[in-house]
Amino acid sequence: MKFKLFAAAACALALTACDNDTPNPELLRGANFVSAQPGVDITLSFDPTEMRVYGRVVNLYNGGYSVDGDQIHFDGFASTMMMGDPEAMATEQEYFQFIPTIETYELSDGKLTLIGTDGKEIIFTQVETLPGEDTTPAPSDTPAAAAESTSETVSE
Secondary structure, X not given: OHHHHHHHHXXXXXXXXXXXXOOOHHHOOOOEEEEEEOOEEEEXXXXXXXXXXXXXXXXXXEEEEEEEOOEXXXXXXXXXXXXXXXXXXXXXXXXXXXXXXXXXXXXEOOEEEEEEOOOOEEEEEEXXXXXXXXOOOOHHHOHHHHHHHHOOOOOO
């Protein structure tokens, strides 16, 4: 009888765990995201080894973050101070003001939604590489270039 009671409790616990919608914070590590906003794309990358983020709006930025279940908090960001298109600068200003208000996030189907205390949201799409990152190998890294650089020309 005790075994049946234990088995029933274990099954109930397993079913409850399967219904858990809490995001897995480990899925953020090393992930890159982009959000198309008025005048500019916002990028957000989570460092694979440290609890740090970095990205670009008009300016480059970085900072720390902490996650507990679906709760996420970003530390103060440091950023460069370049000027840009007025619409892009306004978007950047709004984004940097929004960051301290973020308290929860949702991550599913390649979408990251950051949700502020007032219910405001920003939605990012997960990408393999960020816009502007050059993923093509340098000429010296290609097999043909390597063969050319190692071959000798003999003149007679």
